[in-house]
Amino acid sequence: MPVYQGVWSLSTQYQDATAWQADNVPPTPPIGLFQLETTIESINISTTGNAADFGDKTTSVHHCGACGSSTRGIFGGGESTTNIIDFVTFASAGNATDFGDLTVARESLGGCNSDTRGIFSMGSPTQNTTDVRIDYITMASAGNATDFGDPSQQRAATSAASSPTRGVFGGGFIYSSSTRTNVIDYVTISSTGNAQNFGTLTTGRNSLTACSNNTRAVFAAGRSSSSAYTNIIDYITIASTGNATDFGDLITSTSQNGACSSPTRGVFGGGAADNTVMEYITLDSTGNATDFGDLGFGASNTGVAGCSAVNGGLS
Numbered sequence: 001m002p003v004y005q006g007v008w009s010l011s012t013q014y015q016d017a018t019a020w021q022a023d024n025v026p027p028t029p030p031i032g033l034f035q036l037e038t039t040i041e042s043i044n045i046s047t048t049g050n051a052a053d054f055g056d057k058t059t060s061v062h063h064c065g066a067c068g069s070s071t072r073g074i075f076g077g078g079e080s081t082t083n084i085i086d087f088v089t090f091a092s093a094g095n096a097t098d099f100g101d102l103t104v105a106r107e108s109l110g111g112c113n114s115d116t117r118g119i120f121s122m123g124s125p126t127q128n129t130t131d132v133r134i135d136y137i138t139m140a141s142a143g144n145a146t147d148f149g150d151p152s153q154q155r156a157a158t159s160a161a162s163s164p165t166r167g168v169f170g171g172g173f174i175y176s177s178s179t180r181t182n183v184i185d186y187v188t189i190s191s192t193g194n195a196q197n198f199g200t201l202t203t204g205r206n207s208l209t210a211c212s213n214n215t216r217a218v219f220a221a222g223r224s225s226s227s228a229y230t231n232i233i234d235y236i237t238i239a240s241t242g243n244a245t246d247f248g249d250l251i252t253s254t255s256q257n258g259a260c261s262s263p264t265r266g267v268f269g270g271g272a273a274d275n276t277v278m279e280y281i282t283l284d285s286t287g288n289a290t291d292f293g294d295l296g297f298g299a300s301n302t303g304v305a306g307c308s309a310v311n312g313g314l315s
Contacts, residue, residue: 031090032260032308033073034269034278034295037062040073040088040096041296043269043278045262045308050293051269051278055095058086062303063256065111065160067118069139070314073307074099074111076120076135076145081105085137085145090309100144103135108207110160111305112167113139113313114189119167120145124156128175131156134187134195149194152185159219161212162313163238165189168198170219170244173206180204180224184236184244189313199243202234209268209304211261212238212312213283218247218266220289221254229253229272233281233289238312248288252277258304263315269295270304 030045038060041051061078068074068090075096076085083105086096102120109123109131120135132154135145155172162168170184182204185195201219208222208230220233231253234244250268257271261283268289269278276296279289295301 030262030308030310032267032306033068033088033090034258034260035062035064035066035075035305036270036295036301037303039296042093043267043293045260045265045267045310048280048292051295053296054093055088057096058098059084063107064303064305065109065120065123066258066305066307067111067113067120067139068307068309068311069113069115070309072139073309074118074137074139075305076102076111077106077109077123079107079303081107081125087142099142100137102145103147104131104133106131108157110158110169110210111307112160112162113311114162114164115314116140117189119148119160119162119187119189121160121167121169122151122155122158122172130154130173130175136192148192149187151195152197153181153183155181157206159208159210161210161217162189162311163212163214164313164315166238168217168236168238169195170201170210171205171208171222180206198241199236201244202246203230203232205230205232207255209257209259209306211259211266211306213261213263214312214315215239216283217312218281218283219244220250220259220268221257221271223255229255247286248281250289251279251291256302256304258306260306260308261312262308262310263312267292269306270301272302275301
């Protein structure tokens with residue numbers, strides 16, 4: 001605290017002390033959340049270690065999409081083709097609260113955000129079908145999602161990441177042709193309209209995950225065939241367009257995992273075969289992932305969704 005000498009009015013001392021306290025409050029740790037089938041678990045992205053219990057979702061589903069503001073983590077859709085959107089408050093652990101509904105019930109969708117809007121992209125409304133829909137919500141106010149536009153290519157089991165201005169969607173599965181796509185497309189989050197082509201991933205795959213800081217999006221893992229999981233990590237520069245570049249490899253080949261990020265780190269967790277492993281990368285460099293810790297073993301660690309309070313859409 002400041003030390004006062006001489007004659008100071010009480011009001012001046014109060015204002016000065018208040019300003020000192022505001023400048024010296026310890027920073028809030030960069031919280032990342034992973035949503036498993038029933039439970040939500042939290043990590044401090046800047047450290048390493050095992051995840052801690054945060055709370056429970058309103059319904060027991062996985063294969064959701066997720067987005068996050070600086071205050072809220074939001075999860076939409078999920079297995080059994082639900083349209084439910086839930087939210088939690090990052091600052092206080094606890095169970096999720098109902099937010100509203102997606103425009104169409106679906107699973108295996110992507111999620112990303114700006115500082116005001118959350119985006120939920122594509123998915124499967126029924127088994128072996130894909131949806132062309134992109135929805136958006138205003139994250140600060142609960143309510144139902146609104147139609148945003150359509151992707152450049154209809155697919156499910158895609159991934160999404162964002163800068164403060166752009167949302168990008170990579171990979172996915174096209175049921176009508178039984179193909180795994182390498183397409184990346186993008187939208188301008190503050191407007192509405194159809195997505196435009198951005199480029200391609202290094203390898204076509206579905207059930208991958210993605211995270212970002214405000215300049216770079218990273219796509220990791222996925223299924224390159226019906227029986228082959230990958231450990232591929234590739235990246236793009238969000239502000240430009242073009243094809244993805246190899247970043248490095250995950251420790252574990254997997255799919256259906258989740259991701260969250262800070263301005264410096266991306267963390268990947270869970271995935272196929274009830275994988276409990278979490279791994280991290282430094283977003284602005286390239287190289288292989290490093291062990292972070294473990295998720296708890298919920299009913300299922302496949303179809304994980306991740307979000308954070310300091311993601312690339314906010315920074």
